[in-house]
Amino acid sequence: MSVVVRRAAADDLDPVRFVGLATWPATYGAIKGARYVTRGLDEYWSAEAIAGSIDRGDIDVAESDAGVVGMVEVASVGDDLVMWKLYVVPAAQHTGIGPRLIASAVARAEARGCALFTEYEPENVAAGEFYARQGFEPSDPPWPDAGGTWMRWARVSGPVSTQG
Numbered sequence: 622m623s624v625v626v627r628r629a630a631a632d633d634l635d636p637v638r639f640v641g642l643a644t645w646p647a648t649y650g651a652i653k654g655a656r657y658v659t660r661g662l663d664e665y666w667s668a669e670a671i672a673g674s675i676d677r678g679d680i681d682v683a684e685s686d687a688g689v690v691g692m693v694e695v696a697s698v699g700d701d702l703v704m705w706k707l708y709v710v711p712a713a714q715h716t717g718i719g720p721r722l723i724a725s726a727v728a729r730a731e732a733r734g735c736a737l738f739t740e741y742e743p744e745n746v747a748a749g750e751f752y753a754r755q756g757f758e759p760s761d762p763p764w765p766d767a768g769g770t771w772m773r774w775a776r777v778s779g780p781v782s783t784q785g
Contacts (some may be wrong), residue, residue, distance in 0.1 A: 622685050624718055626725050629692070634672055636679060636689035641666035644708040652744040665706070665750040681725045682762050683709070684716045693722040695737070701763055704739040723755050727774055733755045738763050748785040 627639060641662060643666050649658050664670065674680050682692035691709035695702050704726045709718045728739035739757060741748040749770060756776030763771070 622713070622716055624683050624685045624690070624716075624721065625719050626681055626683050629673070629675045630677060633680075633682055634675060636669060637675070637682060637692050638666055638668065639670050640689060640692050640708050640710055641671075641706075643690070645712045647711060648708075648740070648745065653742065679703045681722060682705075682715075682721055683702060685713065687713075691718045691722055693726050695726045698738075699761060701738060702726070702733065704716060704737060704764065707739070709711065720755055727756075730774060738771055739774075740767070740769040740771050744771045752765040 645662055645666070646658050649661065651780070671680070674696070677696070677698045680692055680694045682689045690713040692706065693704060694706040695704050697703075704723070707719060707722055707726075709716075709722070726737060739752060739759065740762070749772070752772050754779060757772035758770045758772035758775040762769075
């Protein structure tokens with residue numbers, strides 16, 4: 622599968638939202654429940670929220686011949702960057718797209734000379750294992766009282782793993 626990672630444009634709004642609709646129920650349904658999934662889709666994946674992130678240049682997409690198959694959202698928090706979202710549609714998972722999206726987030730942090738953090742729900746053990754394989758290490762949150770489990774990009778040399 623040929624994939625290009627690029628900055629999201631305004632016409633990517635619906636495809637990016639589709640990534641959320643395709644991934645959130647499978648990712649969080651069994652560990653957090655339907656109410657959590659519905660609330661998250663309404664809040665984090667609404668047209669308004671995604672359009673704002675695209676307008677700020679915070680979202681990169683992975684596009685194949687099938688269209689947008691993954692996305693990453695990286696936003697400034699103080700002097701650092703936080704990778705808030707990293708999702709790949711189920712049919713394209715385990716093809717190396719996730720690591721390519723992480724590489725785009727890492728490139729943003731390296732260009733700014735700042736730290737890159739990510740956060741995940743503690744129940745989502747697979748996410749923590751995936752991030753660890755990609756070069757993230759456990760970290761204190763970048764600010765007090767932040768929820769979730771935090772990791773910081775720590776690999777100083779070498780490519781991001783292509784194992785997804």
